[in-house]
Amino acid sequence: MTMGGRPLRRLGFLTIGLFDEDDPGRGHESTLRLLEAGERLGYDSAWVRHRHLQYGIASPVAVLAAATQRTRRIELGTAVTPLGxxxxxRLAEDLATVDILSGGRLNPGVSSGPPMHYERVRDALYPDTAGSEEFGYARVRRLLDHISGKPVTDFRGTEGIESYSDRVQPHSPGLRARMWYGGGSLRSARWAGENAMNLLTSSVVRAEESEDFATVQLSHIRAFRAAHPDGDAARVSQGLVVIPTDSASAVQRAKYEEYAAQRLPRTRRPQGPARMLFAPDLVGPAEQIAERLAAHAAFREVDEVAFALPFTFDEEDYEQILTDTARLLGPALGWKPAA
Structure with missing residues (x-):
């Protein structure tokens, strides 16, 4: 890696896991094959997104449970699970179970805040408590406490022939250190650091002190590490949309360029009342993308990434992108594939 940045130490990818409503099994199987391909290519991690009431993965924990039985080395993560x-x-029980099944490879990423379009789902999701549910950081702390093994009841012992624990079972001792927070603001970045989580920073941030994406993201990374007990060693993973085209066909390149062009207007100014700022997608030969990343102020301060795959491509497109990233882009950034 040139221009003074950190050599890339860990390379991951993120997929939404799209499927056809009339044939969801085929789409889920395609996602599992993609995770297997990532392991063969030497990726360090594979992440899946949450999509509720859409045609993407609604239950990443269930999908990753299946993936634990089809992979042996690659780390598996959620980016991110909205805790609302x-x-x-219950989530702590599921996460600990999958972590045990994986041999300690699970990296759960979570976020706070009310569910998206809460007004549409509140009556189905929380029919009796919709107005009193707490969707802020306290909900995240509850999850962290449950995963770390703090008591959830005042009883531990035997009733008749049944034995009971006072903490979540199974307990996975290393899981707490692998908990990630998906933050897009200075406040959330600081909170993640203060609570000794890892930070997932993606292609969307809140334009608070600047309208330059890299400048904003850099401020979040530095605020997180300033608040974290591990300081500059605190883990940050960056997740931009990156599409190398070296081995792509002419049809694929045209598709990729059209996809990025359609999304480019939203990157020119903050969007909506929340002033969300989107990063441009990076499309082109691996060498060009490496140069652009080397000049990216925030990328220069991280040594691990989970590049996001575009939402609507075909399985063969994802295979081409993953292959070029692992064989060309990653090494150009200083990364070496896992054995």
Whole structure:
């Protein structure tokens, strides 16, 4: 890696796991094959997104449970699970179970805030408590406490022939250190650091102190590390949309360029009342993308990434992108594939 940045130490990818409503099994199987391909190519991690009431993965934990039985080395993560949809105690049980099944490879990423389009789903999701649910950081702390093994009841012992624990079972001791927070603001970045989480920073940030994406993202990374007990060693993973085209066909290149062009207007100014700022997609030969990343102020301060795959491409497109990223782009950034 040139221009003074950190050599890339860990390379990952992120997929939404799209499927056809009339044939969801085929789409889920395609996602699992993609995770297997990532392991063969030497990727360090593979991440799946949450999509509720859409045609993408609604239950990443279930999909990753299946992936634990079809992979042996690659780390598996969620980027991210919106906790507004979850009961932290039940989610802690599921996450610990999958972590045990994986041999300690799970990297759960979570976010706070009310469910998207809450007014549409509140009566189905929380029919009796919709107005009193807490969707802020306290919900995340509850999950962290449950995963770390703090008591959730005042009883531990035997009733008749049944034995009971006072903490979530199974307990996976290393899981707490692999908890990630998906933050897009200075406040959330600081909070993640103060609570000793890892930070997932993506292609969307809140334009608070600047309208330059890289400048804003850099401020989040520095605020996170300033607040984290591990300081500059605190883990940050960046997730931009990156599409190398070296081995792509002419048809694929045209598709990729059209996809990026359609999304480019939203990157020119903050969007909506929340002033969300989107990063441009990076499309082109691996060498060109490496040069652009080397000049990216925020990328220069991270040594691990989970590049996001575009939402609507075909399986063969994803295979081409993953292959070029692993064989060309990653090494150009200083990364070496896992054995």
């Amino acid at each position: 949809w979850e009961n932290p105690l």
